[in-house]
Amino acid sequence: MSSPAAPLLTPVPACVAEVRKETHDTFTLTLEPANGQPLGSFAPGQFSMLYVYGVGELPISISGDPNEPGRLVYTVRSVGRATQALVRRRAGEVVGVRGPFGRPWPLEAARGKDVLIVAGGIGLAPLRPAVYEILRRRDDYVRLIVLYGARSPKDLLFRKQLAVWGRLPDTQVLATVDFGGASWRGHVGVVTTLFRHLRLHPGETVALVCGPEIMMRFVVRQLEARGVPASEIYLSMERNMKCAVGSCGHCQLGPYFVCKDGPVFSYEQLRPWMDEHEL
Ligand SMILES: Cc1cc2nc3c(=O)[nH]c(=O)nc-3n(C[C@H](O)[C@H](O)[C@H](O)COP(=O)(O)OP(=O)(O)OC[C@H]3O[C@@H](n4cnc5c(N)ncnc54)[C@H](O)[C@@H]3O)c2cc1C
Ligand code: FES
Secondary structure (H helix, E strand, C coil), X not given: CCCCCCCEEEEEEEEEEEEEECCCCEEEXXXXXXXXXXXXXXXXXXXXXXXXXXXXXXXXXXXXXCCCCCCEEEEEECCCHHHHHHHCCCCCCEEEEEEEECECCCCCCCCCCEEEEEEEHHHHHHHHHHHHHHXXXXXXXXXXXXXXXXXXXXXXXXXXHHHHHHXXXXXXXXXXXXXXXXXXXXXXXXXXXXXXXXXXXXXXXXXXXXXXXXXXXXXXXXXXXXXXXXXXXEEECCCCCCCCCCCCCCCEECCEEHHHHCEEEEHHHHHHHHHHCCC
């Protein structure tokens, strides 16, 4: 992985190279430079501000491989006006890109340890680049464990990739759904129910967690109950964003600006704000 380039502070035009349907409401977009102006490299966990001309700008995590230069990949769940407009782009259309922004997942600090990834829903998107990077430098890490929860089988992202990762040595991948239906043969229950299938080595584990805040709170409880220290638990937070560079205050969370101090924080940093305020 090359070091992330200085972020682009004004949107540069990028051409939609591909739009792939992942699930009924989630799409993966690949962007390539439109005018020969490079889109820059990124570190796993960082996000861009994507500008849909005439509609608005929104923060979206980069979900592609950090070692695939020249293109940026995003996985977007269509929930409202801006995301709907974004996923309706067609190949050849242009969107604006600023970034990449934010602090990445602590993959250097995790070297020599087990990495436990816990994702809920679209939260798997910002974690996928971390998996790519760990697999690229596989000898730097001990076990890779991925726990993934979605609402139903039709909401599961990257199913083929999960299956491939799950067959790799020293890698465990478990997926669960809240509601299975008649044809689902896998786990049913919220993502924390998967912890019973794990043997954690708490002093030698770094946990990377992304999903709805309620889910992250329950995951943290499980991790702490199993002895994983707060300093080894990392969460990716979402807040409304405007500038993405720490000057407008829209994304404030306690003493932090999520855009520049996060989106990835250690639970040690976040604990006072998660405990004292209902986030
Ligand atoms: C750092 C960061 C990274 C992000 N990465 C991604 C990503 O990789 N993929 C992705 O799809 N989204 C991601 N998001 C969320 C995305 O930015 C929002 O979903 C988007 O801004 C919503 O805009 P909208 O105009 O489509 O919807 P709005 O009109 O703003 O909202 C429509 C409805 O959706 C609800 N909503 C808004 N945001 C969310 C959300 N995050 N989750 C669930 N419901 C929501 C609103 O409460 C409202 O009911 C990220 C956000 C941040 C801050
Ligand atoms: S979005 Fe402006 S300070 Fe974070």
